[in-house]
Amino acid sequence: MGFVEKILLDKGISKVIAGYLSFSIELVLLIIICLLANFITKRVVLNIISKTVYKNNIKWDDFLVERKVFHRISNIVPFAIIYMSAPIFGSFKEAIQRIVQAIILVISILVVSAILNAIDDVYKTYPISKIRPITGTLQIVKILSWILIGIALAATLSGTNPIAILSGIGVLSALITIMFKDPILGFVAGIQLTTNNMIQIGDWVEMTKYGANGHVVEIHLSTIKIRNFDQTIISVPAYAFLSDSFKNWRGISEAGGRRIMRSILIDISSIRFCSEEMIENFKKINYLKDYIIAKEEEFKKYNNKDKHNMNSLMNGKHLTNIACFRAYIEEYLKSDPRISKEHTIMARQLAPNENGLPIEIYAFATDIDLKKYEEIQFDIFDHLFAVVNEFQLRIFQNPSGYDIKQIGKIL
Structure with missing residues (x-):
């Protein structure tokens, strides 16, 4: 009561x-x-x-x-x-x-x-x-x-009793495994990804299969969110980073530079030995002066030692405009403060093909930001395209409709 x-x-x-x-x-x-x-x-x-x-x-x-x-x-x-x-x-x-x-x-x-x-x-x-x-x-x-x-x-x-319920769950273990397949796979994948340091938040990853090309913004149990450069969000299953291949660009930031590897195609018919006049002009170029003087002394010693008949350019060693152009490129890159001096700087010849002789620029930009990186490349190649004629070289280019029209007018 x-x-x-x-x-x-x-x-x-x-x-x-x-x-x-x-x-x-x-x-x-x-x-x-x-x-x-x-x-x-x-x-x-x-x-x-x-x-x-x-x-x-x-x-x-x-x-x-x-x-x-x-x-x-x-x-x-x-x-x-x-x-x-x-x-x-x-x-x-x-x-x-x-x-x-x-x-x-x-x-x-x-x-x-x-x-x-x-x-x-x-x-x-x-x-x-x-x-x-x-x-x-x-x-x-x-x-x-x-x-x-x-x-x-x-x-x-x-x-x-809760224990009785727990004992009954064993019967449903197969069903639970199917229901939680993605979380289980994602959990295992997450442990392997983090243990092996394969992916981190902020990493720039590329997975063509899933249309992902951007930065990792979130790492969840079963999915990894990636913000593409067009600001779209892609959710990729965590286990896909183990079962499929992907590209992680983290090494760019860790290396402190972003690689530049692009070629200029030179018309092979424009390659020739340097005349005396060309050599004198090259000596006036700051980036080439030391190179020309060093090469002249080297070739002079070689030619005098073997007593070559210098009436023919085919005898002995002589400077070529393409070699001077490559030397110029390397010195120009070394002088650019935006190019890393701690990494390889090189202008190299690749195998010639039907499009001419590729001169590949291999260097590393110090700024890894995409926009700044592209601006560095623009500046370098704008300059090289502008100065290539000074070496009496021609850029290879397939004839366009305009070129054909001009030929038609001449004929």
Whole structure:
């Protein structure tokens, strides 16, 4: 017999009516207390916690507030009051307590998820997060937490032993394996990717099969998000980085330079020995002066030693315009502050083909930003195309419709 019911019976009210009235009054009081407790926790306690958190110098607790961890915990208060007041419901006490326990378990899932998200946010503030992301690991913890709380929830509602439910899960293991195939594969792939340091947040990766060519922005349990250069977002399965080939351009930034490897096609018919006049002109070029003098002395010693008949250019050694052009390119690249001096700088001949003789420029730009890198290449090749005529060389180019028209006019 409750306190309210006893008072009503003392007033001379019948037992049945007193029972209904006492239950109604206690229920209304319980609702008022729950609403009041919810108001106090949400409007007073949470405000005090938020102000205290933002005023102190500790940063990690800011993420707890932003992820609404305390807000979700406060939702437990009214249900805890209902659980403790369950005896007023008489024969419904056990059922009410089970329902309340189930609700508290659901709130607990949300609280655990919020705490794990906050941990991830805190971890991302450290540089190590780009090398060893833990998002996938935390997602595994979330899944395990959901499974455990789900088992507890089922046991609470059914009134059975959680161990009995766990033993029944073994029968469904095959189904669970199929349902969680991607998370399982992604988890295994994530461990291998991070352990072997194959991919990090911020890496520029290229996977033609999936249309991905951009920077890694997020690494999750089963997928890896890549922001392409056109700002589209591509989600690639984590295990695809193990089963398929991909290109990681991280080595560019680690090496401190981005490779330039592009060719100029020279018309082979324009290659010739240098005349005396050409040599004198080349000596006036700052980038070639030392090279010309050194080569003249070298060739003079060689030709005098073997007593070649110098009436023919086919005898002995002589400077060629293509050799001078290559020397000029290398010295020009060395003088450019945007070209790394710690890496190979070279202008080399490739095998001639139907399009002429390729002179390949091989060097490394110090700026790896795409736009700056392209600007460096533009400047280099603009200059080389402009000066190639000074070496009496011609750039090879297939005849265009305009060229054919000009020939037609001459004929």
